[in-house]
Amino acid sequence: MSGKSRVMTFSIYRFNPEVDQKPYFQDYDFDVSTIKGKMLLNVLEALKEQDPSLGLRRSCGEGVCGSDGMNINGSNGLACITQLKNLPDRVLLQPLPGFPVIRDLIVDMEQFFAQYRKIKPYLQNNDPLPEKERLQSPEDRAKLDGLYECILCACCSSACPSYWWNPDKFVGPAGLLTSYRFIVETRDTETTERLEELKDPYSAFRCRSIMNCVQVCPKGLNPTKAIQKIRTTMLKESR
Numbered sequence: 001m002s003g004k005s006r007v008m009t010f011s012i013y014r015f016n017p018e019v020d021q022k023p024y025f026q027d028y029d030f031d032v033s034t035i036k037g038k039m040l041l042n043v044l045e046a047l048k049e050q051d052p053s054l055g056l057r058r059s060c061g062e063g064v065c066g067s068d069g070m071n072i073n074g075s076n077g078l079a080c081i082t083q084l085k086n087l088p089d090r091v092l093l094q095p096l097p098g099f100p101v102i103r104d105l106i107v108d109m110e111q112f113f114a115q116y117r118k119i120k121p122y123l124q125n126n127d128p129l130p131e132k133e134r135l136q137s138p139e140d141r142a143k144l145d146g147l148y149e150c151i152l153c154a155c156c157s158s159a160c161p162s163y164w165w166n167p168d169k170f171v172g173p174a175g176l177l178t179s180y181r182f183i184v185e186t187r188d189t190e191t192t193e194r195l196e197e198l199k200d201p202y203s204a205f206r207c208r209s210i211m212n213c214v215q216v217c218p219k220g221l222n223p224t225k226a227i228q229k230i231r232t233t234m235l236k237e238s239r
């Protein structure tokens with residue numbers, strides 16, 4: 001027990017395609033003072049113990065693995081770093097919008113990862129191998145700050161209207177952020193090819209700078225800025 005009792009209501013999207021004709025919301029009343037943790041995920045884990053049929057994903061419990069992205073009172077976020085004290089007494093929980101639902105709060109991330117794979121999220125260097133490692137100056141390394149920390153939670157792409165309309169075509173904010181990470185990477189030799197591959201209408205140019213992605217990113221990253229920088233780099237390259 002920890003402190004004064006506070007009964008909250010968690011209204012959770014439920015859908016099991018094997019038994020349900022259509023989705024519905026199930027309300028769970030829960031006294032959050034009865035658990036040690038202070039985060040939304042702590043409650044969800046307690047609810048799952050009570051009701052093992054409740055489907056959700058989680059792993060690290062501390063904002064690192066990116067597996068518990070969900071829509072919390074209308075805004076995407078990670079349950080494990082969402083503090084109960086910052087939530088109202090009634091909380092509406094839904095799966096990430098725009099993604100196919102597998103069950104309850106669990107969505108199919110395959111399309112999202114397919115978009116991520118498309119941008120070749122790894123270092124490419126066709127120069128002969130140096131004797132030791134490929135070095136980078138501290139200044140060049142600093143250019144990667146704000147770009148490499150993405151945990152692939154998909155909160156951004158799931159909040160992006162351009163992604164909702166074209167999830168099979170638009171790379172989306174997460175993929176484009178990582179793409180820019182490798183475009184500014186001084187040890188990567190494929191910058192021109194990377195930029196060339198983003199020139200179609202569904203890559204860098206499908207972003208409408210609505211900035212939903214920036215508002216929801218639990219790591220405080222800025223995909224919109226990265227996308228704008230991709231476009232500026234394209235312009236510079238074409239001069």
Ligand code: SF4
Pocket residue numbers: 156159160161162163172173206207208209210211212213214223224227
């Ligand atoms: S800024 Fe671009 S990528 Fe981000 S949510 Fe808006 S359209 Fe999507």
Ligand code: SF4
Pocket residue numbers: 149150151152153154155156157173174177216217218219220221223
């Ligand atoms: S950019 Fe932010 S919101 Fe998008 S996948 Fe990465 S960590 Fe999640």
Ligand code: FES
Pocket residue numbers: 058059060061062063064065066067068069078079080081
């Ligand atoms: S459980 Fe890993 S990020 Fe939330």
